[in-house]
Amino acid sequence: MQVISGKVEKAKKVVTYGPEGIGKSSLAAQFPRPIFIDTEGSTTEMEVDRLPKPTSWEMLRQQVEWVKQQGSRFGTLVIDTIDWAEMLCVESICAKHQKNGVEDFGYGKGYIYVAEELGRFLNLLSDVIEAGIHVVLTAHAQIIKFEQPDEMGAYDRYQLKLGQKTGSRTAALVKEWADMVLFINYKTFSVATDKEGKKNKGQGGTRTVYATHHPAWDAKNRHGLPDEFPLDYRYLSHIFNGSGSANVSAPAQQQSSEGWSMQSPEGGGWVNTAPSQVYGQPQSPTQPDAGQPLAQEQQPSADEALKPHIPNDIPPSLRDLMVQHQVSENEIQIVVSNKGYYPMDTPISNYDKGFVEGVLVGAWQQVFQMIQETRNDLPFN
Structure with a gap:
């Protein structure tokens, strides 16, 4: 048997979650060479590379498979967000079993099917990790009433907005799968507005990342991060730029947004169709001279002509x-x-x-x- 000693450098599994609009996607865009699978269509105003918005669970799985096969082309796969991806999973399970909703299965069986399918999806993401590509899952946060078995009373706490019903197991699966769970929230302070201190108002609002567990939220990390720090990728960059893999050790770069389109099965999925590049060569935009007629519309290529017509x-x-x-x-x-x-x-x-x-x-x-x-x-x- 081979004994492996010391640290093993590999790509990282990261989950970031917080309120809507706080900057989860913007933070993920700063990871090394990211490619987004935008399940909710919220990155349209960001200069990032992305694949088409998946319209089914099967399409999402195939997109992940395609990224896995790209080798060192990308450094980070970002699924934005995993809770919207879970909705695709639930729709797929219900359609497969001809149910109107996950509750229709009875006895919690629907939640078991969803947890099993999401578990297989996390295994697929682990294969992406083994290929040397970081995986970042963003998620929204929800506030739940939490009561510990050995304590009196209950209190509110933040957790992943996954499987909002009691019978769901998906939030726990995602947290266990991740190496790092980061909670992002606005840090506010209560300030007295009267001399007696009976009236207070909230001030502050600094966007803060929480990296360790707290009674009020879920968080964890295995890299000695401080309990809290500002929403700034520089506090994380040493973890991802220092990885031993040849793929993920490259410095993070912000690349220009490129177009992607689907390709035939023989070609392997999605291809870059950025207008500024054709077969790797820069293409200078040209304008017709004044007074000259516009050129006739370019005839479709032979490959384009052979593509089947698919009704809208x-x-x-x-x-x-x-x-x-x-x-x-x-x-x-x-x-x-x-x-x-x-x-x-x-x-x-x-x-x-x-x-x-x-x-x-x-x-x-x-x-x-x-x-x-x-x-x-x-x-x-």
Whole structure:
């Protein structure tokens, strides 16, 4: 058996949470070479690299898989926010089991299914860590009434806004998974406004990061951070820039925002489509001379012409997966009719919503595998 002594440098698993608008996303944007999966569409005003907003749990999982395969291209994967990602998870579980809500399962079984699925997702994020890429999960905070078993009375405390029902287990899973849980809040002071000290008002409002556990909030770290410090990445940079991995040891850089678009399965997911770069070469913008007619619109390339037409009235969660894998409506109809669900000529827009979300989106990997098998059976393929 091999004995490993001393510290083992590896990428870090970080959770940051706090009230809305306090700066969680801005802090995450300062981590080394971040790529955002923006589940709630809140980073549109930030100069960051991001993937398309996931419209299904399966799409989110595939985005994480794609980032994992990029090697040293990115230094940090940011999921902003994990509580909105959890909603995609719940929708997927309910659609798969044909339930209207997680409470419909009865006896808390719905929460068990969600916890198991989120646990598999955290394992996938751990694979990203093993690939040398930091993972940062941002989350909103909620205030709950907390009562310790051995104490009298109860008090309010902040915790992750995950699984707000008593039967949920997802908040505990995420906290256990993380190396570092940072709570961000406004630090205020109570100041007396009268001589007797009976009337008080709040002052201050400095944005503060809390890195250790407190009765009023969840927090932890394994790097000797102070109990509290200002919301400034410089207090954390030594942890992430000093990692031993060749991937994550590069200094944090703020790169210009790039566009991303989906590519065919052979190409591997999302590709950079920044207008300022074509095949790695800078492209200078040019303006037509005054009085000269504008050039005719550029004809689509052969690859563009071969892309299947995907109607806009298909539900977004399915349409995004079809675009990503270049699957046509006809290919979906063939697979669906072969299984006896709908006649061949039934438009996808007429499919039952529960069937689309629970079968086509929820079991997309199996559906796409059947589509590939159908492609292979075609003549001249």
